[in-house]
Amino acid sequence: MERQIRFINSELKNSKIGQLWNGSGSSVNSNAGYAPKAPLPSEMAKLEEELQTIEGEIREVNKNYEALKTNFSAVKEVSHVLKKSEAFMVDTMYQSQDLSLSFGNNQNSSSAIGSPETNNLSSSAKLNFTAGTIARNRVNILEKILWRACHGKVLLRTYDINDDSLTDINNEPLEKSVFIVVYQGQTLQSKVKKIAEGIRATVYPIPEEPSERRNIELKIRSQIEDAQAVISQTEQHRTKLLTACSRQVKDWYQKIMKAKSIYHIHNMLTTGNGSTLIGEAWCPTTELENVKNALRIGTESSGSAIPNIMEVMRSKRVPPTYHRTNKFTAGFQGLIDAYGICTYQEVNPTPFTIISFPFLFGVMFGDIGHGIIMTAMALYLVLKERQLQNIDSDIFKMI
Numbered sequence: 522m523e524r525q526i527r528f529i530n531s532e533l534k535n536s537k538i539g540q541l542w543n544g545s546g547s548s549v550n551s552n553a554g555y556a557p558k559a560p561l562p563s564e565m566a567k568l569e570e571e572l573q574t575i576e577g578e579i580r581e582v583n584k585n586y587e588a589l590k591t592n593f594s595a596v597k598e599v600s601h602v603l604k605k606s607e608a609f610m611v612d613t614m615y616q617s618q619d620l621s622l623s624f625g626n627n628q629n630s631s632s633a634i635g636s637p638e639t640n641n642l643s644s645s646a647k648l649n650f651t652a653g654t655i656a657r658n659r660v661n662i663l664e665k666i667l668w669r670a671c672h673g674k675v676l677l678r679t680y681d682i683n684d685d686s687l688t689d690i691n692n693e694p695l696e697k698s699v700f701i702v703v704y705q706g707q708t709l710q711s712k713v714k715k716i717a718e719g720i721r722a723t724v725y726p727i728p729e730e731p732s733e734r735r736n737i738e739l740k741i742r743s744q745i746e747d748a749q750a751v752i753s754q755t756e757q758h759r760t761k762l763l764t765a766c767s768r769q770v771k772d773w774y775q776k777i778m779k780a781k782s783i784y785h786i787h788n789m790l791t792t793g794n795g796s797t798l799i800g801e802a803w804c805p806t807t808e809l810e811n812v813k814n815a816l817r818i819g820t821e822s823s824g825s826a827i828p829n830i831m832e833v834m835r836s837k838r839v840p841p842t843y844h845r846t847n848k849f850t851a852g853f854q855g856l857i858d859a860y861g862i863c864t865y866q867e868v869n870p871t872p873f874t875i876i877s878f879p880f881l882f883g884v885m886f887g888d889i890g891h892g893i894i895m896t897a898m899a900l901y902l903v904l905k906e907r908q909l910q911n912i913d914s915d916i917f918k919m920i
Contacts, residue, residue, distance in 0.1 A: 522568065528579075529763075530770055533770065535691070568777075585755060589752050593749070593752060596744050598654045598723065599737075606652050652725060658696070663716070682695075700717075
């Protein structure tokens, strides 16, 4: 379940949806003091089933979204290939007409334009072309390989695709280019396709007839509109699902951590007679009543008929050191603990440090301008305490 929580939180982060848990266990919302109660085994079973259902739904939505984005990108690429191919063929047709006119004006009157020799020449000089898309950083590689493999018998034209709607799954722009390769013969056709596919380019079949290209372009436009509508609905559904998860991911995480800590404590206990668990722990004398109440509440909440028994034991071992702190003294206590922790019942120098440390710090920086700046900064930290306490930083935690 902890893995499922990490997966949901990563999806929230990738989707840039407001998180209630920053991945390190600390809350990033304003209600940082709230914490759910330790869940019962029946609640954990329901939570496990709920998380499994949510994870499966998110993965299914992601899978469909990836397929839709891939299909949309392919359709957009076909649209750009059709546009660039149409413009290229129109330019080529005009250039061919100019060459034909100049050739007809220069030939002698005895050879007719429609003669068998001319028809054979035109049929043998029929040009084929292959078009597709390729990553922009691989255009030079394609050009070099085609030149060397085809011995300079092909003509390559490339056009950059400048389309903001052409993105990958993570909505990052795709830098691609349309390539058109013109050649003669079927041998070069198969060779050009193999080279293009070998460097991970996508080849699209483009018809030679202008009417067929226009019909395909109309179909492509309809497919683009349909794909955009479906992608928009999928994004809305995914955002709605993740937004609902973001409101509960913190509670889920804390419940799982509490259940995990309960099992961790159970592993530290020893077994007595039958199903009895026995454990020993240090506790401040002022907290004995709170511990008894917590054990009583746990017994009532679990519905157990056997009460928990707590007995105070005397020990010759030296108890560990415990200093009660609050949000004001915790920073100074951490400063003292960095130099060394006091032994049991030893005088704690933290109360003296609370007075002497700011005074000595002020002596070192005895400048009124610097003092005003430090006072203003301290006032800002006090006023923005709730917002700054959610920052996952050791410095801010100490402050």
